[in-house]
Amino acid sequence: MKHSAFFWFVLPSAVLMLLFIALPIVSVVTQSMYAAHEQVVVTVESCGPFGCTESTAVDQEATQALQDEEPLGRFVGSEIYTDRNHLAVGEIGTAWVNADGLPDFGRALMNLPFYNALAFTLAYTFIVTPLTIIAGFLIAIAVNSVAKALKGPTIFFSLLPMIVTPLVGALILFWMVDARGVLGTALQWLADDPSLSVKADTTLMWIMLMVYGVWSSAPFAFVVFYAGLQTVNQDTMEAAVIDGASRVERIRYVVIPHLMPLTTFVALIQLMDNFRVFEPIVSFQAQAHAFSLSYAIFNDLQGETRLLSSAAATSVLTIIGVAILLSPVLVRTYRDFSPRT
Amino acid sequence: MKMMRTALLGTAMAVLSGTSALAAGHGCDVTEGRINIVGNEFPAIQSVAAAALSCANGIDAESNLTADHQTINLPGMQGNPAEYTSAIVANSSIVALINEDVIRPLDDLVAMYGQDIPARQLITIDGKVMAVAFMANAQHLVYRKDVLEQIGMDVPTSYEEVLAAAEKIRAEGIMENPVGGAYAAGWNLAEEFVNMYLGAGGAFFEPGTANVSINNEQGILALETMKALTEYMNPDYLTHDSNATSAEWEAGNVALMNMWGSRTGVLMDDEGSEMAVYSNTVAGGPLTVGDSGVAASTLWWDGWTVAKNISDAEAAATFQALAHATSPALLNDETMSQAVWLMDGYEPAPVNEGVLATVAAGANPYPMLPFMGLLHSALGDNLADYLQGNESAEQALADVEAAYTTAAKEQGYLQ
Numbered sequence: 001m002k003h004s005a006f007f008w009f010v011l012p013s014a015v016l017m018l019l020f021i022a023l024p025i026v027s028v029v030t031q032s033m034y035a036a037h038e039q040v041v042v043t044v045e046s047c048g049p050f051g052c053t054e055s056t057a058v059d060q061e062a063t064q065a066l067q068d069e070e071p072l073g074r075f076v077g078s079e080i081y082t083d084r085n086h087l088a089v090g091e092i093g094t095a096w097v098n099a100d101g102l103p104d105f106g107r108a109l110m111n112l113p114f115y116n117a118l119a120f121t122l123a124y125t126f127i128v129t130p131l132t133i134i135a136g137f138l139i140a141i142a143v144n145s146v147a148k149a150l151k152g153p154t155i156f157f158s159l160l161p162m163i164v165t166p167l168v169g170a171l172i173l174f175w176m177v178d179a180r181g182v183l184g185t186a187l188q189w190l191a192d193d194p195s196l197s198v199k200a201d202t203t204l205m206w207i208m209l210m211v212y213g214v215w216s217s218a219p220f221a222f223v224v225f226y227a228g229l230q231t232v233n234q235d236t237m238e239a240a241v242i243d244g245a246s247r248v249e250r251i252r253y254v255v256i257p258h259l260m261p262l263t264t265f266v267a268l269i270q271l272m273d274n275f276r277v278f279e280p281i282v283s284f285q286a287q288a289h290a291f292s293l294s295y296a297i298f299n300d301l302q303g304e305t306r307l308l309s310s311a312a313a314t315s316v317l318t319i320i321g322v323a324i325l326l327s328p329v330l331v332r333t334y335r336d337f338s339p340r341t
Numbered sequence: 342m343k344m345m346r347t348a349l350l351g352t353a354m355a356v357l358s359g360t361s362a363l364a365a366g367h368g369c370d371v372t373e374g375r376i377n378i379v380g381n382e383f384p385a386i387q388s389v390a391a392a393a394l395s396c397a398n399g400i401d402a403e404s405n406l407t408a409d410h411q412t413i414n415l416p417g418m419q420g421n422p423a424e425y426t427s428a429i430v431a432n433s434s435i436v437a438l439i440n441e442d443v444i445r446p447l448d449d450l451v452a453m454y455g456q457d458i459p460a461r462q463l464i465t466i467d468g469k470v471m472a473v474a475f476m477a478n479a480q481h482l483v484y485r486k487d488v489l490e491q492i493g494m495d496v497p498t499s500y501e502e503v504l505a506a507a508e509k510i511r512a513e514g515i516m517e518n519p520v521g522g523a524y525a526a527g528w529n530l531a532e533e534f535v536n537m538y539l540g541a542g543g544a545f546f547e548p549g550t551a552n553v554s555i556n557n558e559q560g561i562l563a564l565e566t567m568k569a570l571t572e573y574m575n576p577d578y579l580t581h582d583s584n585a586t587s588a589e590w591e592a593g594n595v596a597l598m599n600m601w602g603s604r605t606g607v608l609m610d611d612e613g614s615e616m617a618v619y620s621n622t623v624a625g626g627p628l629t630v631g632d633s634g635v636a637a638s639t640l641w642w643d644g645w646t647v648a649k650n651i652s653d654a655e656a657a658a659t660f661q662a663l664a665h666a667t668s669p670a671l672l673n674d675e676t677m678s679q680a681v682w683l684m685d686g687y688e689p690a691p692v693n694e695g696v697l698a699t700v701a702a703g704a705n706p707y708p709m710l711p712f713m714g715l716l717h718s719a720l721g722d723n724l725a726d727y728l729q730g731n732e733s734a735e736q737a738l739a740d741v742e743a744a745y746t747t748a749a750k751e752q753g754y755l756q
Contacts (some may be wrong), residue, residue, distance in 0.1 A: 038755040041711065043549055044467035047681050048432070049474050050640045050706045056549070057466055057709050060442045067570045074753070111732070111740060113722070116432075136379050167690055180579055200576040202729065285580040288526035288725035299722065304411065304714030 017220045024044075032312035034073035037066040045294040057261055071199045073309075080313045087317075088112045114317070117291045124292065125325070132270050133263060135214055136221020140310035142250065143222070160223045170283030173212055196324040202235070202242065205289040209280045217273065228262045229255070261336070268329050275322050364520035369396040369665035374658025378404040379414045380429030380644075383603060385476055385680035387644065389429070392666035399656065406534065418443040420488075421650040426659040429589055429645050431708050433717070435464070435472055440711050444646040446470060450594075450660040458664060462683050464644055466709075474644035474681040475667035478603050479704060481638060481695035482625035488515060488596040494718040499629045500537075500566050503597050507573040510596055520573035521589050521598030524728075525582040531720035536599070537563035539705045540637020542632040551712045551754040553745050556738040560632075564727055566630050571728055577722060593618045599628065599638075602696035603680060609692050612714070627702050636704035642683070712754045719745040 040062035043340040046055045091112055099105035110113045139158050146154050161169060176183040177198040178237060188196045198204040232255055240250050278294035287295060293314060300311035376397055380386050390404040403414070404424070414428040415437055428438060440443045446469040451458065455473070464472040482503075486497060492510055497503045503520065510519040523529040538545070543559030546552060571578055575589060587604055589595050591614035600608070605624045607613070627636035645663045647656050669686040676682075678690035681697060689697055707713075717743045727737035749755040 035751045038753040038756065039711065041551065041754065042467070046464070046466045046708075046709055047705065048464045049477055049642050050700065053709075054707065055466075056551075056711060058440050062444070080751060083750070084743050099651075111736070113744070127708050163581070178574070193525060197576040199580045200578075209603060211460055241672060275542035285525060287722075288579040288729070297716070305440070305718070305748075305752060306415075307748055308716075310748065328561070 028312045035076045120290045129270045131214045135218040139222040142223035159219045166279045188272045202289040228259045360442040371396045371658045374636045374654040376402040379425040382406040388676045389666045393662040396662040413698040416659040418648045423648040423650040424471045443647040463575040470643040472646045474642035476643045478641040479699035481627045483600045485596040487621040518575045519596040521586045521595035523586045524578040526725040531717045540635030560738045562667045562736045606692045626698035638704045
C-alpha cells in the first residue's frame with residue numbers, strides 16, 4: 001500500500017482514537033494532579049423549620065476569587081496518588097514498622113481501601129479469566145458434537161447469558177440467592193444450616209460474584225472457540241483417527257494447538273473486562289464484601305460531594321494496572337507475529 | 342337612574358366575584374419565563390411538582406422527578422443557562438448546590454412574590470434565604486401493636502428496650518429476626534450511625550472547624566448498639582435499603598424498626614401486606630440510646646431552590662409557581678396525609694405522628710455543613726467491616742476519620 005493511501009485509510013480512526021481515547025486520558029491525568037482550592041469557610045447562622053444553629057458555609061466570593069486565579073485548582077502533583085485513599089505510602093510505612101509479623105501487616109494493608117479493592121480485582125481477574133476460557137472451550141466442543149438439527153437451539157441457549165443485560169442478569173441471580181430465594185433456600189437445605197446467607201458472608205459473596213462472572217462471559221469465549229473449531233483441518237483430524245487417536249487425544253494434540261492463538265485473544269479481552277469488574281458489585285449490592293477499583297471510582301463520584309481528583313487518580317492507577325496485566329500477553333502476541341529471522 | 346346604578350353595581354359585583362372565583366380555582370398564572378424542576382420521586386414531591394406545573398400558562402414547564410436526582414441536579418444547574426430552574430432538595434443535598442454556587446439567594450423574590458410564606462418555611466444561611474421548605478421528615482420507631490401485646494411489653498422508647506423486646510419476641514418463637522432497619526452499606530448505614538451517634542450525645546466535628554472527632558465513647562456506644570441490633574436482623578441486613586426493609590415489614594417478618602416518616606403511609610395502607618400486618622402497624626416516637634436524653638434521630642426538611650444561572654424572568658416564573666405549589670392551596674383530602682407539611686392549615690394524620698413526635702422530642706436537624714457529605718460517605722464505606730466482625734469499633738472509627746480527613750484535604754477543607 002502506498003504511504004499516502006495508508007495515511008488516508010487510517011486517518012478517521014486515528015482522529016477518533018485521539019479525540020475519544022487519548023484526550024480524555026490526558027484530561028484524567030491532569031485532573032488527578034490538581035485538588036480543590038482551599039475552601040474559605042466562614043461561621044454563619046443557618047435557620048430553618050427546626051430553629052437556628054451555628055454552622056459553617058463556604059464563602060462564595062472569596063472562593064470565586066481563588067477559582068478565577070487558578071481555574072484548574074491547586075496543583076498537588078502526586079499527593080493524591082500517595083494519600084491514604086490511594087497508594088497510602090505513609091500508612092504502609094507505619095504499618096510495616098508497627099506490624100507484628102507478616103499476617104498483621106497483611107491485615108493492615110487490607111484495611112486500606114485501594115489495596116482492598118486491588119486484592120478483590122486481582123482475585124476476580126485471575127480466577128474468572130481461566131475459568132471463562134475453560135468453560136467456553138468445553139461448551140464449544142460440546143455444541144460442535146451435537147446433532148445438526150439441535151445445533152441452532154443449543155447455540156441460542158448457550159448465548160443467552162450474553163444476550164441478557166448484565167445488570168438484569170445479575171439482579172435475577174441476586175434474588176435467586178436471597179435467603180428466601182430458590183437457590184438460597186436450596187443452599188440452606190444442602191448445607192443443613194437455616195441461617196446460611198450468601199449475601200451476609202464475604203467468602204460466599206466472592207464465590208457468587210465469580211460464578212456470575214464466568215456465567216456471563218463464557219458465551220463470548222464459546223462463540224470465539226466455536227468459530228475456531230469450524231476451521232480445524234479435517235485432513236489432520238482424519239489422519240489422527242487413522243493413527244488410532246482417541247477423542248481426548250485428538251482434542252489435546254490437534255484442536256487445542258489450533259485454537260491457541262484464539263485463546264490468547266480471548267485471554268486478552270477477558271483480562272481487560274475482568275479487571276474493570278463493576279456491574280456485579282452494584283447489582284449484588286456487594287460493596288460491604290467486595291470493593292473493586294472501578295467501584296471505587298464510582299463511589300467517589302456518587303457521594304453528595306464528588307471527589308473528582310480522587311476518582312481521576314484511581315482511574316489512572318486502573319489504566320496502569322491494565323497495562324501491567326496485559327504486557328505479558330502483548331509481548332507474546334508481538335513475538336508470534338513478528339517476522340522470524 | 343337609580344335602576345341604572347343598581348344594574349351597574351350588579352355587573353361590577355358579578356365581575357368581582359368572577360375574578361375571585363378564578364383566583365380561588367387557579368390561584369396562579371405564570372405567562373412568562375420557563376419552569377423546569379428536578380427532584381426526588383415520592384408522592385408528596387409529585388404533588389408539589391404537579392401543582393407548580395399547573396401554573397404555567399403558555400410557557401415551557403416540565404419536571405424530572407427521579408430517585409437519582411442528586412446525581413443530575415448539580416450538572417443540570419452548572420451550565421449557563423441552567424437546564425433546571427429549580428431543584429427540590431433536602432438539608433443534606435442543598436449543601437452540594439451551595440458549595441458549587443449554583444442556586445440564588447431568594448430575598449428579593451420573597452419580597453416581591455412571597456410575603457405570604459411563613460418565616461418557619463424559609464431556610465436562611467448567613468441571613469440569606471436559600472430555599473423554601475415545605476415538608477419535614479425524620480426516622481422514628483415503627484412497631485407492631487399485636488406483637489408487643491403478645492409479649493406483654495410496652496412500646497419501647499429506647500434502643501435498650503427495643504433489644505429487650507426483640508429478645509423476648511425471638512425467645513417466644515414469634516419471629517426469628519424481629520428487628521428491621523435500613524442498614525445497607527453506603528448512605529443508609531451511615532445515616533443510621535449519624536442518628537445513633539447524635540442520640541448518644543456526640544458531636545461530629547471540633548466546634549467551628551472541619552476536624553472530625555468521632556472516635557470517642559459516644560462513637561463506640563453508637564456502633565455497639567448498632568451491632569447489638571443487627572443480631573436480631575435478617576442476616577442480609579447489609580444489603581437492605583429502605584425499600585427492602587419496608588418489604589420485609591410488609592411480609593410480616595419484622596416487628597420493630599427505625600423507619601422514615603415519609604414511608605409509614607405505604608406500610609399502613611392495605612396494599613402489599615396482609616390485614617394482620619398493616620392494621621397493627623403503628624408509628625411511634627423517636628428512640629434514645631444511653632442516658633444522653635437526646636433522640637437518636639435527625640430532622641430533615643425538603644424544600645425548593647431556584648437556580649442561579651437563569652434569567653430573572655425564569656427565576657420569577659419558577660418562584661411564583663413553586664410558592665403557589667407549596668402554599669395552603671396544595672392541601673386537600675388527597676395530599677393532606679402525604680407528608681408532614683409545613684404550610685398553614687396542615688392537619689396531621691396518624692401516619693405522620695412519628696415525625697411530629699420526633700420534632701417535639703427536640704431531635705437534632707441533620708447537620709447542614711459543607712463537609713458533612715464527605716463524612717457521610719466515609720461512614721458508609723467503613724462501618725460494615727465492624728458490623729461483620731472483621732475489626733474493632735475503635736479501628737472502624739479510626740478508619741472513618743482517616744478516610745474523611747484524606748477526602749477533606751483533597752477538597753480543600755483541611756490543610
